[in-house]
Amino acid sequence: MKTKYFIPFCLILIFGIHFAFMNFKMFFSSGSLISEELVQTRTKLEKEKLKTEVAYYELESLRQQVAINLPGNILPKEYPVRNLASITRSNVKNPLSQFEGDRLFREGKAYFRQKDYIKSNELLSNLILNYRYSPHLPEAYFLLIEGFYQIEDFETCLEELDVMINQFPDNELTGYAMLRMGQIFEKRERLDDAKSIYQSVIQSFKNKELKKQAQILFDGLSL
Amino acid sequence: MKNRVVRCTQILLFVLSFTLEVDVGAESHVSLLTQKKPLNYPQNCDSNTSDCGYKTYPERKYLLKVPKGTLTLGSDSIVVRKSDARYALVKGMVMFNGEFDFVIETPMGTIKTRTPHSDLIIEKSDGSYIIKVILGEAEIDPLGSNTSIRVLAGYENRLSGVNDRGVATTAFPKPIDVSTFFQTWASLYSGDKNQFEKDLTQFKISHSRAVQAISEVYSETSDREIASYEHAMKLRNERIKKDTEERTKIRKMFERRLKGMD
Numbered sequence: 001m002k003t004k005y006f007i008p009f010c011l012i013l014i015f016g017i018h019f020a021f022m023n024f025k026m027f028f029s030s031g032s033l034i035s036e037e038l039v040q041t042r043t044k045l046e047k048e049k050l051k052t053e054v055a056y057y058e059l060e061s062l063r064q065q066v067a068i069n070l071p072g073n074i075l076p077k078e079y080p081v082r083n084l085a086s087i088t089r090s091n092v093k094n095p096l097s098q099f100e101g102d103r104l105f106r107e108g109k110a111y112f113r114q115k116d117y118i119k120s121n122e123l124l125s126n127l128i129l130n131y132r133y134s135p136h137l138p139e140a141y142f143l144l145i146e147g148f149y150q151i152e153d154f155e156t157c158l159e160e161l162d163v164m165i166n167q168f169p170d171n172e173l174t175g176y177a178m179l180r181m182g183q184i185f186e187k188r189e190r191l192d193d194a195k196s197i198y199q200s201v202i203q204s205f206k207n208k209e210l211k212k213q214a215q216i217l218f219d220g221l222s223l
Numbered sequence: 224m225k226n227r228v229v230r231c232t233q234i235l236l237f238v239l240s241f242t243l244e245v246d247v248g249a250e251s252h253v254s255l256l257t258q259k260k261p262l263n264y265p266q267n268c269d270s271n272t273s274d275c276g277y278k279t280y281p282e283r284k285y286l287l288k289v290p291k292g293t294l295t296l297g298s299d300s301i302v303v304r305k306s307d308a309r310y311a312l313v314k315g316m317v318m319f320n321g322e323f324d325f326v327i328e329t330p331m332g333t334i335k336t337r338t339p340h341s342d343l344i345i346e347k348s349d350g351s352y353i354i355k356v357i358l359g360e361a362e363i364d365p366l367g368s369n370t371s372i373r374v375l376a377g378y379e380n381r382l383s384g385v386n387d388r389g390v391a392t393t394a395f396p397k398p399i400d401v402s403t404f405f406q407t408w409a410s411l412y413s414g415d416k417n418q419f420e421k422d423l424t425q426f427k428i429s430h431s432r433a434v435q436a437i438s439e440v441y442s443e444t445s446d447r448e449i450a451s452y453e454h455a456m457k458l459r460n461e462r463i464k465k466d467t468e469e470r471t472k473i474r475k476m477f478e479r480r481l482k483g484m485d
Contacts, residue, residue: 010231014238043262050264050278053301057313061330067385068367 052096059099101131105140117147138164142173145180154184175205175214182217195221255298255410258283275304276313286413291336292321295411297346316346318411323359331382331391332365337373342422344407351383355399357408357426365391372396377426377433398433 108123124144127134134140141164148157161181168174178201185194198218202211261277268275270289279285281299290307300315310317311328319325320342327334327345329352334345341359345352354361356374363372363382367390374380374396381394412419 006227007231007234011234011238014235018238046262046278046280047264050262050276050301053278053314054264054276054303057301057303057311057330064330064366064385064391068389068391 055096055099059096062102097131098134101127101134101136104131105134105136108140109143112143112147115150117150120144121147121151138168138171138173141168142177145177149180149184154187157181158184172205172207172210175201175207175210179210179214179217182214186221191221253409254412255282255284257413258285261285261287261296270304273305277302277304279315284411284413289321289325291323291325292319293413294319294321295413297407297411312345312347312352314347316344316407316411318342318344318408329382330366331384332363332368334382335362335364336360337362343374344411346407351381353379353381355379355404357399358422358429363393365393367391375429375433377429377431396437398430398437401430 104123104127108120108127111117111120111123121144124140124147127140128137128144131137141160145157145160145164148154148160158181161177164171164174164177178197182194182197182201185191185197195218198214198221201214202218205211205214258279261279263269264276264278265272265274270287277285277287277296278301279296279299283298285296287294287296287302289310294302294310295318296302297316297318300317301313302317303311303313305311305328308324309326309328317327319327319336321336321340323336323338323341325336325341329345329347331352334343334352334354336343336359338359341361342357343359343361344355344357346355354363354374356376356378358376360376361374363374363380365372365382367385367388372380372393377398378396379399380396383392383394386392409419412422414422
């Protein structure tokens with residue numbers, strides 16, 4: 001009888017010890033924690049890769065779209081294009097920075113359209129400060145100036161306008177921004193200054209619409 | 224007593240053998256292991272969310288069920304859902320099995336299935352996309368072009384970046400290069416062995432047709448090349464002959480003048 005139960009007893013005992021050992025091992029060992037952390041880190045890394053690849057894909061799509069829209073007479077003459085690229089590319093070390101600049105501009109413009117000037121100003125200031133080689137810089141300055149004008153922060157508006165006039169003196173948007181400058185002077189009853197600004201716009205810019213607007217504002221003051 | 228001890232030792236050894244950690248690492252799998260859940264971006268997006276990105280881990284595949292069929296993502300691949308029947312291939316490779324009018328988007332153009340049952344593999348390689356049609360038919364719409372390019376079963380074509388004419392480049396269609404193709408196909412395949420054999424037989428037929436057709440094209444092209452070369456040689460010889468005749472004529476004229484015959 002005793003022999004009959006000996007082997008099952010031994011087996012149960014061994015299984016019990018083995019089970020307890022495995023549980024204790026799991027409980028006291030830090031290996032499981034490390035492997036869990038490893039899995040989490042790997043997942044995080046893969047997610048980052050996913051984000052980056054999607055961003056690169058969008059950038060590539062944009063590049064291809066730009067390529068089909070380039071006028072045919074520019075592309076065969078590779079030298080000027082390359083020449084231009086050699087000037088601009090050295091400063092855009094990371095293509096993602098240009099992508100990020102585009103994103104800031106897009107979002108800033110969207111907020112501007114929604115009349116959320118504080119948010120749009122924040123994003124556009126960030127773009128101007130950190131992405132100096134963005135092709136959207138003149139428009140960003142213009143929207144920023146307009147944003148400050150709308151929230152009636154005229155001092156900052158004039159400061160930004162001063163920078164814009166220095167950096168983009170020939171850009172039509174600078175002309176439009178100067179009209180805002182004239183209007184600020186009008187509000188401050190500096191009518192002579194406003195007049196000289198309007199005259200300067202009429203004389204310096206070729207855009208007919210811009211000239212017409214400057215003329216209307218000038219005539220309004222002369223009455 | 225001795226037997227009992229031996230018996231117990233054997234049982235003990237048998238039980239302890241379970242505690243040994245045995246790792247069996249296979250060098251390569253014929254079919255990739257299926258990932259339970261792909262990585263998503265944005266977080267927790269699903270098959271109803273537009274612009275939802277899916278990613279597989281290296282050496283894993285994932286079967287994405289779409290309304291028009293199944294999209295299998297290969298190892299370390301990324302797709303972005305644009306709509307139910309439109310996905311963008313961002314990285315790696317995908318295999319699509321399903322109905323017509325399923326679109327795979329790339330920066331250089333789109334690839335659309337054209338037959339009720341289509342099997343195709345699209346792979347991103349060195350900035351280009353290689354389209355391999357196993358069964359059915361697909362259509363490539365290169366960016367900037369108004370004409371579509373058909374890719375028949377057994378053929379492959381390449382879609383590359385926009386050229387100086389403002390059109391995405393496509394290559395000359397050619398039979399699928401089978402040197403690495405079967406390994407790729409098998410790694411993405413998720414049906415049973417018998418089905419794979421059937422598909423393989425069907426592919427073999429269409430591939431041999433493609434090889435035969437393309438060999439005829441090559442033969443025709445080389446015949447044309449030879450004919451155009453022969454024609455050019457004929458023209459050259461005629462020109463040389465004419466020049467010689469003219470020179471002879473002028474020389475004779477001078478000779479006549481010198482002799483005072485004119």
